[in-house]
Amino acid sequence: MISVRGVVDRVGPTLLRVAVPADRQVADVVIAERGRPVAAGDLVLGVSVADPVELVRACAEAAAVLLKPPHATRSAVRAAAERAGVALIEVHTGTSWAQLVWLLRSVLDAAADESDASPEFGDLFRLADAAAAVVDAPVTIEDANSRVLAYSARQDRTDPARVSTIMGRRVPDDVLARFRSRGVFRDLSRGRTTIFVPAQKDGTLPRLIVPIRMGGELLGSMWAVVPGPVPEERSAAFADAAPVVALHLLRRRAREDAERRRSAELVRAALEGTGSGRLAAAELDLADVPHRVVAVDVPAGEGGRLALLERLTEGVGRRPAVADLHGLLYAVVPDAEGWPALRTALPEGVLVAAGTPVDVAELARSRGEADEALALLRAGLVPGPVAVHDEVWAVLVLHRAAVAAGPVAEVGPLARLRAADDGWLVDTLYEWLRHPGDPRAAAAALSIHPNTLRYRMAKVSELVGADLADPDVRLALLVQLVTLRWR
Structure with a gap:
């Protein structure tokens, strides 16, 4: 048996969304019909519904009722589901009911067999072979990012572009650029049933391309390397395979999403110190x-988070373990190989902080160090965009001392300087202290001329009224200024 939530998770958010939750077990899939009794555990599909409220009331024993918009979003329907204690599931408006029935039954069969994949789905490679037999040409099945998921036999009849694609498990950038310039991906996004691309001057053979869609979303495509134009009947038969492939890709995505969620939960537990680091590592x-x-x-924004998460989980060498926690993404990477590769691959415009290398049982400590280094970056106390805990130790020592010291900023002459500050005195003293004996570096940090720095420091010395040549005075003032910035 499988729960309603389990069914929704396996089918995936492209097609199904829980509008009203209910923790019930699912046994069968039925289409709502007048006078037909509903049994406990039924998933009831409201294919043609005159009164959705009445349907929900009549399905109080069911596991869930599945409706398309606008029925699934109506407040009266939701209220009826809550009163009946039945789950209400919203089905994407562009979803074929026939495909959904096929997919739901496959999910239930898989759960009954205690297997993650139903035998009905078979294997994407066998499906690629079947599609190749229909079109009488070698076929690849690719996802929406042009990564090869499966390919048929007879690839020896293809061209160098196809060979490179299969060897690299994705379409090479130069090949993508050629197809993009011919408008292939624009046609894919517009929802054409089939796309024929003639032979190209560089020796690339013709392609017959079929988009794979479900619920209005482009999930991928099938590419056949053909000798020339394909007869309409054979082309239509090739396109007829797309809905079946779409079901495979949805199941694949749902399975990967579940695995990613499980992995993220393990990473979060290890980072928070609430679980066994050894177990998580295993x-x-x-x-x-x-x-x-x-x-x-x-x-x-959520889009930026998802894009960055996808980039991190693509991996560099060994795939890192990644989790989203408190608005940050955390990656657990091997120190010797994973960290340098990840550091190089991260995009511009993000702040990155790394803890020290630790045994896998001590990941929570490395996470705390990463957070501490990131706080320095956010405060502008170390140059970005990357801070490594064991490389910024000097600033960390000052910060820890400042934080442990209590309210030290109000002690001594710094209060007079702050009271007279017109926006640059305190910053001037801070940079001068941070660059002892190097006025040019201090001036550069303030984006001013060294002579301007000397003029400002003369005024600072007058207001402070302390011996700035005394190393203890300089250290005390620096700790005070660091404390102000830290807080």
């Missing part, structure tokens, strides 16, 4: 070498 397949925890300040 389940995440982390090598028995020192690892760093890397904190990445995520760009604003």
